[in-house]
Amino acid sequence: MSSRFKEYLSPFIFFLIIFGLWEFLAINTSLPTFLFPKPTGIIAELFRRFPYLIEHLLITLRIALLGYIIANVLSFLTAIIFVHFKKVERILYPYIIALKIAPILALSPFIVLLFGIGVVSKIIIVIIVCFFPFLVNVVSGLQITDQAKLDLFHSLSASKSQIFFKLRLPNSLSYIFPALKLTSTLAITGAFVGEFIASNKGIGYVVLIATRTLKTETALAAITLIVVTGIMLFTLIDLLEKKILFWQKPN
Amino acid sequence: MIEFKNVTKKFESLLVLDEINFSIEKGSFVSIVGPSGCGKTTTLRMIAGLSNPTSGDILICQKSPKEMLKERSFGFVFQDSTLLEWRNVRDNIALPLEIFGKVNNERVQKFINIVGLNGFENYYPNQLSGGMQQRVAIARALILEPPILLMDEPFGSLDEITRNQMNSELMRIWNDDSMSSTTIVFVTHSISEAVFLSDKVLVMSQIPAKIKEKIEINIERPRIEEIKSSKEYLGKVTRLKNLLSEDLHELQI
Numbered sequence: 470m471s472s473r474f475k476e477y478l479s480p481f482i483f484f485l486i487i488f489g490l491w492e493f494l495a496i497n498t499s500l501p502t503f504l505f506p507k508p509t510g511i512i513a514e515l516f517r518r519f520p521y522l523i524e525h526l527l528i529t530l531r532i533a534l535l536g537y538i539i540a541n542v543l544s545f546l547t548a549i550i551f552v553h554f555k556k557v558e559r560i561l562y563p564y565i566i567a568l569k570i571a572p573i574l575a576l577s578p579f580i581v582l583l584f585g586i587g588v589v590s591k592i593i594i595v596i597i598v599c600f601f602p603f604l605v606n607v608v609s610g611l612q613i614t615d616q617a618k619l620d621l622f623h624s625l626s627a628s629k630s631q632i633f634f635k636l637r638l639p640n641s642l643s644y645i646f647p648a649l650k651l652t653s654t655l656a657i658t659g660a661f662v663g664e665f666i667a668s669n670k671g672i673g674y675v676v677l678i679a680t681r682t683l684k685t686e687t688a689l690a691a692i693t694l695i696v697v698t699g700i701m702l703f704t705l706i707d708l709l710e711k712k713i714l715f716w717q718k719p720n
Numbered sequence: 721m722i723e724f725k726n727v728t729k730k731f732e733s734l735l736v737l738d739e740i741n742f743s744i745e746k747g748s749f750v751s752i753v754g755p756s757g758c759g760k761t762t763t764l765r766m767i768a769g770l771s772n773p774t775s776g777d778i779l780i781c782q783k784s785p786k787e788m789l790k791e792r793s794f795g796f797v798f799q800d801s802t803l804l805e806w807r808n809v810r811d812n813i814a815l816p817l818e819i820f821g822k823v824n825n826e827r828v829q830k831f832i833n834i835v836g837l838n839g840f841e842n843y844y845p846n847q848l849s850g851g852m853q854q855r856v857a858i859a860r861a862l863i864l865e866p867p868i869l870l871m872d873e874p875f876g877s878l879d880e881i882t883r884n885q886m887n888s889e890l891m892r893i894w895n896d897d898s899m900s901s902t903t904i905v906f907v908t909h910s911i912s913e914a915v916f917l918s919d920k921v922l923v924m925s926q927i928p929a930k931i932k933e934k935i936e937i938n939i940e941r942p943r944i945e946e947i948k949s950s951k952e953y954l955g956k957v958t959r960l961k962n963l964l965s966e967d968l969h970e971l972q973i
Binding site: 615617618620621622623624625626627631635636639642714715716717 | 765768770789790792794795796798799800802804805806815816818819820844845846864870872
């Protein structure tokens with residue numbers, strides 16, 4: 470327990486220093502609150518408007534998680550097809566890359582126009598953001614680069630499905646988890662961006678309205694909340710990874 | 721038992737093996753030595769039916785390698801142990817039985833004992849030393865009791881002391897009753913290892929590789945560390961060194 474404590478101690482001290490410095494500067498400059506709010510002010514705002522913020526956070530979180538799950542499942546199935554049918558991969562890959570390169574901020578207005586201001590357009594944005602990074606990782610995980618391991622299975626005349634379940638799938642887990650962590654943060658950003666483009670609820674909407682009305686403290690409180698949520702989700706998947714990929718821990 | 725008749729192998733336009741001929745008798749231990757990249761691994765993979773010759777014939781017990789592969793006639797040990805990191809020692813060794821569809825715990829335990837790993841059944845590969853990992857790989861290759869054991873520089877990444885130990889271990893395992901008729905084809909870079917283990921050493925040349933020489937090693941068995949100071953042993957080692965360094969000279973010129 471004490472080593473755990475030490476591990477978190479230095480980031481915490483760093484946080485306190487930044488926090489203190491910011492507070493000090495905010496008190497000792499004459500800038501108005503909407504330009505340079507105090508961190509204590511933001512925290513106070515967070516508690517003052519907690520029910521309101523949480524209500525909108527949950528809306529965003531629901532979109533992010535739904536999109537996240539759909540994107541990862543779709544992406545995983547695509548990866549399986551890609552690994553077994555090289556031709557399909559060659560045909561589709563350029564388009565998937567193009568979709569990834571096209572800036573999501575520029576695409577989003579079209580998606581909103583097509584699918585409306587509601588939940589669907591946001592989920593689609595999340596899917597687009599998450600799909601590609603997950604796909605790339607899973608494809609590399611499923612493609613066994615170690616020829617000797619494939620030779621081993623072939624020398625036992627193992628079937629395709631045996632190779633998949635006994636070799637490819639477990640091997641890909643160590644690629645899937647980092648990808649799950651990466652896309653968990655992307656999903657939240659994606660949902661947020663979607664709401665920022667056009668919406669009437671969600672934490673992105675809260676930030677949009679707050680900045681327009683110069684309520685910087687409210688905006689920053691909302692951003693703090695979504696960031697903390699993202700970190701919690703990330704940590705949760707990280708813990709799951711350590712539990713499932715037990716063989717990766719250094720002995 | 722294993723026959724190579726005028727076997728040629730090309731990768732694209734690169735001629736790797738040029739009309740290779742040799743035969744390996746049942747129950748013998750044959751090593752293949754030669755310069756790096758001369759096609760030793762390719763030869764081994766062709767025996768196992770994992771790669772096809774461009775021309776020529778390979779016959780194993782009068783059958784094609786592919787047919788033999790289907791009958792699961794080969795145990796394969798690679799340079800890296802190629803253990804599955806997510807399986808413990810027991811489950812790694814049981815893998816071929818699983819694929820074959822008949823897991824038999826007693827059998828697994830028997831082979832764990834043969835390679836001297838009892839007590840380590842529940843260890844994971846990352847908890848084992850390189851030598852122990854190769855013991856697991858050997859047990860895994862032997863568990864189906866294949867008539868042919870193919871070993872591709874199995875001790876190449878081990879330090880010399882561990883390598884010598886593993887050589888003696890391999891001789892002990894091969895002497896076990898259940899393995900007395902097993903044919904072993906062993907690829908190595910180490911001349912002393914080849915002489916210590918083999919009945920016959922095939923020396924390959926630079927690519928396009930031919931069989932340069934077939935050297936019979938008639939040192940009596942069981943082979944133990946002590947034979948390494950015998951005249952016969954040292955003579956064969958010197959002979960092989962000279963054969964292999966000819967290739968080096970050609971390269972340097």
